[in-house]
Amino acid sequence: MNFNYPDGRKFQRSQKPAKLSTSQSKKILFxxxxxxxxxxxxxxxxxxxxxDIAVIYKKPTPVQIVKVDYPKRSRAVIKEAYFRQASTTDYNGVYNGYYIDFEAKETTQKSSFPLKNFHQHQIDHLRACEKQNGICFVIIKYVALKRYFIMPATKLFKYWDGQKHDGPKSIQLSEIVNDSYEITPDYNPTLPYIDIINKLIESRKE
Incomplete structure (x- = not known):
């Protein structure tokens, strides 16, 4: 079955990686x-x-089926389909009685983060969840710097709304440092972001 992106490009499945030795595996895990x-x-x-700490999943990407074959009456085979643009955010779930909803973004830039990486529908969704007292945020990864940040959605709204009033189109790294919580990668879990969620919950009690 062929999958295509909205711009017509074909989806290529990754080849199975070669098996690594134990020492190589440990090196990659850190x-x-x-x-x-x-x-x-x-x-x-x-x-x-x-x-049993939290139940959080990545939301499936919507798929639009465009071609189906019926080799047998009891069986349909999808021959061609397209990934559709997601209408909300990447992840949601529940932690300790709190609804969690967040978006994940990464950038190769070193000094700023372009706001164009977000879409209006994602901002709208985060605002709606915030109104229902959900714990909402974005996880930002600076690939070249190997740094990870969690920015509360309310902080992101400030920059998003600002650009619409002739403000900057990017968030500077220094601003992200000031308005976010930095995550230090670990072994288990790989990204201990629940620690930051606890801080977001506590900040609401102040």
């Missing part, structure tokens, strides 16, 4: 690990679920 942010979060979520 530091940056060469992973994409999504993989690091997914690993962390698996750890949290496995230890």
């Amino acid at each position: 530091g940056d690990r060469g992973m994409h942010l999504e993989d690091e979060i997914n690993e962390s979520n698996k750890y949290y679920r496995g230890h």
